[in-house]
Amino acid sequence: MHRFVVLVAFGVASVLTIKEECFKLANPVTMSCCKAPPPRPSKDESIKECFEKFGKTRKPTAETACELELCIGKKQGYIADDGTINKKALEADVAEKFKQSPDLVENITKHCINADVDEYGSEDFCELMKTSHCIHVQIAMACPEYDDRGHCSEIKSLAEKCSAE
Structure with missing residues (x-):
C-alpha cells in the first residue's frame, strides 16, 4: 500500500479536468473515514x-517521488529496466493485492492501467505516479460507507459525487 500513499504528499497541480x-x-x-475499506495488501519488505x-526527503519533489515509485515498481516486477510500466505485470500485481475486491480490480484495470492517466498529474509527474494516483482515487471511490462526522462528511460527499461521474 505504501506506493499509493507516497504520491499523495506531492499533490496534483495544474490539472484542468472535471x-x-x-x-x-x-x-x-480519506481512507480513515471509510467504515469498511478494501482489504489492505500485506506489507512488502x-x-x-x-x-x-528515496522516502526520507524533507522537501520531496515530483522527481524524487517518481524515483521512489520506480524503485518500488522494479522490486515488485512491473517496471522494466528502462522505466516503462509492464501493464500486464501491474495488472497481475493489482489483481493479487486486491483479490478480495474484484470490482475494485476491474475499475483499477479499466481506469488506471488500460487508460490514459495524463489527467492524474501535472507534466512533471512520471506515468507511474499518475497511475499510482489514479489507483488511490479508485480505492477511495470503492469505499462502501463513509463516516459522516467531522471532516469525513466532506469526504463522503465528494466520494459520492466522484462515483457518480
Whole structure:
C-alpha cells in the first residue's frame, strides 16, 4: 500500500479536468473515514530499501517521488529496466493485492492501467505516479460507507459525487 500513499504528499497541480476535485480522494486521510475499506495488501519488505533511499526527503519533489515509485515498481516486477510500466505485470500485481475486491480490480484495470492517466498529474509527474494516483482515487471511490462526522462528511460527499461521474 505504501506506493499509493507516497504520491499523495506531492499533490496534483495544474490539472484542468472535471475530475480535479476528485483527486482529493487520494489523500491517506480519506481512507480513515471509510467504515469498511478494501482489504489492505500485506506489507512488502522488499520495498523497504526504496523508502530508505528515496522516502526520507524533507522537501520531496515530483522527481524524487517518481524515483521512489520506480524503485518500488522494479522490486515488485512491473517496471522494466528502462522505466516503462509492464501493464500486464501491474495488472497481475493489482489483481493479487486486491483479490478480495474484484470490482475494485476491474475499475483499477479499466481506469488506471488500460487508460490514459495524463489527467492524474501535472507534466512533471512520471506515468507511474499518475497511475499510482489514479489507483488511490479508485480505492477511495470503492469505499462502501463513509463516516459522516467531522471532516469525513466532506469526504463522503465528494466520494459520492466522484462515483457518480
